[in-house]
Amino acid sequence: MNNEQLDRSDQAELAQFGYDQSLDRTTGRFASFAVAFAFVSIATGIFTTYGSVLNTSGPAGIWTWPFVVVGQTAVALVLGMLASRIPVTGYAYQWVSRVANPILGWVVGWVAVTFLVVVLVAVDYTIAATVMPVLLSYTSSLTTNVLVTATVVLIQACLAGSSTKWSERVNSAAVSAELIGMLILTVLLYVVAAFRGQTHTKNLFSTGAIPHHDYMSFGDLIHAGPWMLGFMLGAFTIVGFESAANLAEETHDPERVVPRAMWQAVLASGILGFLFIVAVTLAVQDPVALAKSSTPVADVIRHTLGGATSSVLLTLIVVAIFACGLVIMMSGVRLIWAMSRDERFPGWKHWKQVSPRFHTPLRATMLYTVIALCVLGTAAFSENVLLTLFGAATLLPACIYLASVLLFLIKRKSLPQHAKFDLGVWERPVAVTALVWLLFELLLFRDTSFKDAWMYVLIMMAIGAVYLAALLRHRGRSGMAMPDMHSIDAEFEGR
Template sequence: MSTTPTLAPPPAGDGADAVDLRGFGYEPKLRRSIGSYASFAAGFSFVSILTTVFQLFAFGFSFGGPAFFWTWPLVFAGQFMVALNFAELAARYPLSGCIYQWSRRLSNATIGWFAGWVMIVAQIVTVAAAAIALQVVLPQIWSGFQLVGGDPALTSTSGATNAVVLGSVLIALTTLVNVSGVRLMAIVNSTGVTLEIIGVAAVVILLLFNVERGPGVVFDTGGLGSGLSYVGPFLVSALMAAYVVVGFDSAGELSEETRDPRHIAPRTILRALAASGIGGGLMLLVALMAAPSLTDGRLATEGLPYVLTSRLGQTGGRVLLVDVAIAVAVCTLAIQTAGSRMIFSMARDGVLPFSGALSKVNPRTGTPALPAIVVGVGAAAVLLVNIGQAALFTALTSVCIVLLYIAYALVTVPLLIRRGRGWPRSEGAGATERGGKLFSLGRFGIVVNAAAVLYGIGMILNLGWPRQEVYDPAGTHWYLHYFSLLFVGAALLAGALAYLRYRARVATLHPRLDFAAPVPAPVAAGETA
């Protein structure tokens, strides 16, 4: 049975956003200081194509050759189907910890709890994975950043140890920014994203002036097969794009800190993904066209940094690598911010350990500081695995993406079921804070939703399939071969044990809510809508 809360008239001094939030049963605690661009930046910096494409280009090329390029538009199309559904939900449920909040309202509180749990684990590991990317960049800018030993390769003992040092320093800095307040976080993130966008444009333009071959290179499989024999390598290489194109929902995570979230969040989710998809695709294309060689093996081991330094010279290449390092930093910041909001959202419902402390918001900064510290400490602990166990860390960071896709599916599958029952029933009554219509897929909702579900399930299977060449290329540890299944199983088992402790509290949460957005008060003369 669906319900539509009746909102009391706003107290003096309360804005429409605060009244809106009370309709969901929450008192406003977070500060609404994020505008449209900062909201876009949150999603764009989580995807962070400069960070992830630079970090993972070699992986995709090594398994699929130049034709691995086609995995990018395919994954982008699938994720855009997911994003369209998320945009529709963001307009109706503008709440922090959106994956948790959406899932529990569309299905029930138990499924929502597990969606939130899976997302927290994935975000903590993803913070570590993003921070470790500094090791791929900084030692190439200046050898002095290699503080431990002389070999910067992540697979070497000295490189792995140095990666932990650099990554830990970065996480400490991002934690400091996060606890200092949302305004500082938004300024740092927006500035970093602006520089990243400039960097992406510079990479594309500069490499276009140094092309070695035409765009037809994307049809070259690199001798890895043809026809049906290329399907296997192609599916493995698709993991590169799958690793990259996630996190666009971060704009939804910050809904309670965004002004006019019903209007802004849906649009910035889609814009962040669209900008990432277009920019990342262009980077892949021009890198393949400008690479000095496709057969000398360096593209499969050194990736994009090799292309930049060889084509633009050491100075030009290093300047762009500085921009990549900035992108790594803001990517780490954005993921940590999203993770802290997920913890805060679940804690205020009293369904996590130490919920009382985790749900507190610093009255001076307006930020949930303890959740940011928890994410930072957890990510730093995950980083330590990389010392002497680079293969294990690689497997761990790969599998965390499986968890993200599972969390997404715990939203899209219940949403598809609800659509079959007539969701959203209150469509005609809702409006954004500006009086406009809520973002809606209309009659295409079921088709788009079904496509998102099929894509998500297919990618979960592809990501989690136990492949030795991905999870245990050296063939030395059986548990690495099956690490995807083992890790996901362990995360769910740990979640089940934690859930038993809070099962009674979870059962009291309102499982469903067809919430009609309140029609805002008329804008006074002289004000801007």
């Protein structure tokens, strides 16, 4: 079928869920993959968290990465099965609302909104704090970092609010640049470090300044073991692949395209990311000294490759991180729009509108931008801004994934089968693997270093609880029903 025939089929599929087609379907296979890959953005995650891993786990903490890749691939496959069966903008909010109940779905949707706000700030702050000071040779400060981050957020808002097509074009070009740039950067680090005799294989198994005693232990009640904290490197980086599902109503043949984009983005990011962090670790001259730097990865690149080459590659990294933030904004805006379309988000009458000029949820974009800038403003008073942001941005998606995977395991036998994406006999083992991984990941957040991240989550949950209580009081449980719930129920019953 051509795109026109697919679009008619997709519109008919969307109508079964009670919605009319109001967004343009312009997203193809590569664009869908680019959205998922850009959100994961190995450049962003590694530049953000590598220094923290050096301080908590030492260089040997990088060996947690392959375990995270396996766990998150399993999660992506489970979410892919949900995305294929419910190809509607709003991803986990829609899945949980329709398969479990709308109240639980609203809670998951609110958690997702808070995640998509804080992770945008974390990603854009990475540009300001860990790349630009080295690229432009200036000394960063909290004020400078906040101003640069705010500027980046506003540029992304202008692009996302004015054109989805151009946003996707910018993102696709940036993803291509990131893939090529990261490959070149990785190869150059291996080759140049080896040629100059600067390859230090002992780094791969060094704990740096971290004592060897109980290094591999799980930890105690309120502290995770040193090596266990290394899992945060991969856990923060390999998230957001489900963003492709949040553009389901703008994607051609989303039942087939979206699930594949998700798991392919995780595998591509996992393999390339691991090769890169190994290359960086091998090129580190002094892990203990590097752990004290606020720009550790950029420092290694500049020291190994020299000024001119590293400047070009760091510029590509900035482009990749910008694209990551752009995709996060597009995803967050569409979730607010989807919840507002169902009259579930505060001030929904304003945010559900699609701009007749730009064909984008322009007002939802403006709201999302204001919320993000408010979060940035509060983070500016924290001494450990980046640690707080990445902690919250890792904790929140883990909660969303756990709710979705548990829901799938409970309801999988009643879910309709979908020939376009199905794991067959591997369905249950993959789902169980995802569940075990997510439970393990959440246990790591008992560590007291994440107390500020928990505080952010609790404050946002309190705000959400107040609004949900008001909704229930005003409408009652029956007033929370999703549009055309009977249609999905019919699907579950096999029609």
